[in-house]
Amino acid sequence: MIARSRSSSSEPMVNHHSHEHDSSGAPLQTGHVHHRHTGLHNNTGRAFVIAIVLNISFVVVEFGYGFAANSTVLMADAGHNLSDVLGLVLAWGAAILARRPARGRYTYGLRSTSILAALANATLLLVACGAIAWEAAQRFSQPPVVAGLTIAFVAMAGVIVNGLSAWLFLKGSKNDLNIRGAYLHMAADAAVSAGVVIAGTVIVFTGWYWLDSVISLIIVAIVIGSTWGLLRDSVQLILSAVPANIDIDAIDAYLRCQPGVTDIHDLHIWGLSTTESALTVHLVMPDGYPGDEFMDSIRETLENRYAIHHCTLEIEQGTISHFCPVK
Numbered sequence: 001m002i003a004r005s006r007s008s009s010s011e012p013m014v015n016h017h018s019h020e021h022d023s024s025g026a027p028l029q030t031g032h033v034h035h036r037h038t039g040l041h042n043n044t045g046r047a048f049v050i051a052i053v054l055n056i057s058f059v060v061v062e063f064g065y066g067f068a069a070n071s072t073v074l075m076a077d078a079g080h081n082l083s084d085v086l087g088l089v090l091a092w093g094a095a096i097l098a099r100r101p102a103r104g105r106y107t108y109g110l111r112s113t114s115i116l117a118a119l120a121n122a123t124l125l126l127v128a129c130g131a132i133a134w135e136a137a138q139r140f141s142q143p144p145v146v147a148g149l150t151i152a153f154v155a156m157a158g159v160i161v162n163g164l165s166a167w168l169f170l171k172g173s174k175n176d177l178n179i180r181g182a183y184l185h186m187a188a189d190a191a192v193s194a195g196v197v198i199a200g201t202v203i204v205f206t207g208w209y210w211l212d213s214v215i216s217l218i219i220v221a222i223v224i225g226s227t228w229g230l231l232r233d234s235v236q237l238i239l240s241a242v243p244a245n246i247d248i249d250a251i252d253a254y255l256r257c258q259p260g261v262t263d264i265h266d267l268h269i270w271g272l273s274t275t276e277s278a279l280t281v282h283l284v285m286p287d288g289y290p291g292d293e294f295m296d297s298i299r300e301t302l303e304n305r306y307a308i309h310h311c312t313l314e315i316e317q318g319t320i321s322h323f324c325p326v327k
Contacts, residue, residue, distance in 0.1 A: 044179065047168035048092035051186065055085045058161045065154045074154055077196060081158070083128050084185040087121045091182045098273055111273035114178040115237045118274055121181030122231035125188060129220045129227070132192075136216035143209035152200030158193030162186050178274040181230055188223040195219045240270040243277050243307075251279070251306050258298065260285045262318065269308070278310040284318040 059081045066074030094117030097110040166186035173183035195215040202211055233244055242248045248269055255264050263284040272278050279302065295313060302308040 044095065044169075044172050045092075047172070048088060048095070048182070051165035051168055051182070052085060052088050052092070054161050054165055055081060055088065055186075055189075058158060059085060062154055062158065065150060074151060074196075077155075077158070077192065081162075081189055083124050084189055087124045087185050088182055090120055091117045091178050093117070094178055108272055108278075111276060114176070114274040115234055115271065118178045118181045118230060119234040119238060121178075121185060122227050122234055125185060125223065125227045126231065129223050132216055133220045136213040136220070139213040140210060143213065148200045148203035150200075152197050152204065155193045155196035155200060159190055159197060162190035162193055166190055176275045180274075181234075184226055184230055188226065191222060192216075192219050234274075237271040237274070242269045243271045246277060246307055251302070251308070254301070254306070255281060255283065255298070258283070259294075260287055260290055262286060272310060276309040277307060278312075279308045280312040280314075282314045282316055284316050286317050288317055289315050 059078050062074055062081065063078035066078060091114075094113040097113040100110050102109040163186075166183055166189075169179050169183035169186060172179035174180075195218070196212075199212045199215045203209060237243065246269060248267070251269070252264065252267060255261065255267070261283050265282050265284070267279070267281040269277060269279045298313060299311055302311050
């Protein structure tokens with residue numbers, strides 16, 4: 001049996017272990033290789049700091065103007081933005097925890113906190129959408145008189161602040177579900193603020209106070225649509241499903257076509273975090289252990305072509321049958 005693995009931390013580390021057995025079909029050799037790297041780039045850390053400071057400042061300003069203008073929509077939006085600030089803090093904390101090295105009982109470190117943060121972010125977004133939708137529905141019966149011009153100007157500031165915050169997370173959101181959650185929070189806030197600008201402007205010229213509720217519900221529907229994918233992906237990762245960006249059928253076919261491999265079984269792939277994945281598999285090779293170079297080649301291909309960051313490969317000669325209770 002041989003294991004080749006690759007994971008993340010701040011310092012490179014290589015461990016080798018070997019054990020010789022007899023030729024009865026038992027494992028011939030075991031080896032473990034760990035390559036570690038940082039899980040949170042400095043640019044991402046700065047993005048969190050800038051976005052949190054900007055949004056906390058805007059929440060204070062928006063609530064103050066809402067109170068002065070007797071505008072419940074601005075105060076409600078300030079509360080919504082405050083929930084998003086909490087979501088940013090949660091995502092940032094998870095990104096920091098993911099950098100902690102493995103120790104004690106946490107043999108994979110705390111990488112999975114990023115998955116929990118993604119799930120919490122999705123939940124917060126859906127709860128905020130529910131609160132906004134409820135408030136909008138209540139306003140249909142008796143639309144309140146609001147200061148449309150004040151709403152439009154303050155909301156325009158919100159578009160700028162939230163748009164800039166979303167842009168800070170745009171690049172990282174493509175490969176990290178946790179960062180994607182932060183990006184969706186900010187993008188959703190920018191969309192909400194843009195809708196409020198439109199509503200405020202139209203209200204100034206028409207006095208259609210009910211328009212505030214209509215646009216709010218439209219925005220809620222858009223935000224729910226974008227958040228549903230985040231919720232689905234984070235739940236799947238918590239349940240140890242194969243990450244959405246990994247083609248398990250292609251990996252299965254690749255392993256089966258390797259020289260000397262007559263069969264494979266017990267192939268398992270799951271997410272270690274929102275950016276890293278792990279794999280375990282048994283390779284049936286009647287001729288026995290094929291050598292370190294062969295195993296390193298498989299590991300490098302699994303990482304570079306199939307985005308597997310930590311893999312454990314067990315070599316068997318097929319002289320006895322094996323059974324895995326997890327199917």
